[in-house]
Amino acid sequence: QLQLQESGPGLVKSSETLSLTCTVSGGSISSSLYYWGWIRQPPGKGLEWIGNIYYSGTTYYNPSLKSRVTMSVDTSKNQFSLKLSSVTAADTALYYCARRVTTSGMGFDYWGQGTLVNVSS
Amino acid sequence: SYELTQPPSVSVSPGQTASITCSGDNLGNKYACWYQQKPGQSPVLVIYKDNKRPSGIPERFSGSNSGNTATLTISGTQAMDEADYYCQAWEGSTGVFGGGTKLTVL
Numbered sequence: 001q002l003q004l005q006e007s008g009p010g011l012v013k014s015s016e017t018l019s020l021t022c023t024v025s026g027g028s029i030s031s032s033l034y035y036w037g038w039i040r041q042p043p044g045k046g047l048e049w050i051g052n053i054y055y056s057g058t059t060y061y062n063p064s065l066k067s068r069v070t071m072s073v074d075t076s077k078n079q080f081s082l083k084l085s086s087v088t089a090a091d092t093a094l095y096y097c098a099r100r101v102t103t104s105g106m107g108f109d110y111w112g113q114g115t116l117v118n119v120s121s
Numbered sequence: 122s123y124e125l126t127q128p129p130s131v132s133v134s135p136g137q138t139a140s141i142t143c144s145g146d147n148l149g150n151k152y153a154c155w156y157q158q159k160p161g162q163s164p165v166l167v168i169y170k171d172n173k174r175p176s177g178i179p180e181r182f183s184g185s186n187s188g189n190t191a192t193l194t195i196s197g198t199q200a201m202d203e204a205d206y207y208c209q210a211w212e213g214s215t216g217v218f219g220g221g222t223k224l225t226v227l
Contacts, residue, residue, distance in 0.1 A: 105152030
């Protein structure tokens with residue numbers, strides 16, 4: 001059974017860089033069949049897509065966050081990562097990693113449990 | 122930027138049919154997905170490619186998409202279906218979520 005697990009600091013200071021890692025187990029991140037994504041959810045609010053990465057390193061970012069987002073993949077560790085720079089209180093959220101099949105029309109079929117990141121001033 | 126609009130809340134009586142809409146410009150020309158999220162849990166994909174159900178999703182969940190509106194329909198709604206529901210589509214390679222709809226079963 002595929003499992004995704006987010007990890008990283010739960011508290012980040014304003015203006016600094018948020019860094020999270022998603023560790024994939026029960027399957028290979030190097031498969032050509034999948035994209036790996038990050039989605040966030042501010043407390044009490046809705047879901048926001050942050051971006052996707054392919055095992056080759058090809059990335060797709062939310063235009064509203066593109067200037068601050070960097071995603072990377074480490075196939076040797078079966079992990080992918082998110083960096084979000086210049087954070088503010090508005091970036092406080094539950095951050096999820098998830099898998100999406102590359103076929104058109106597919107959604108995120110496996111999700112991590114999420115990790116809460118608070119941005120402090 | 123592309124936007125998807127959902128009603129904030131929908132109420133339904135147990136055993137009745139619930140319909141949750143998701144509106145977007147020419148949404149019918151894209152594929153829509155739907156997620157269910159219960160309090161304290163990660164979202165669960167319940168519909169992909171407009172009307173396909175992942176393995177393990179009950180048959181009472183169905184979807185449609187035409188024109189500017191995608192619809193998630195829950196037939197014979199059960200108390201366990203009370204949750205937040207989010208639609209999602211792809212504008213090219215960019216993912217977009219609707220704002221979410223809270224389904225109340227009462």
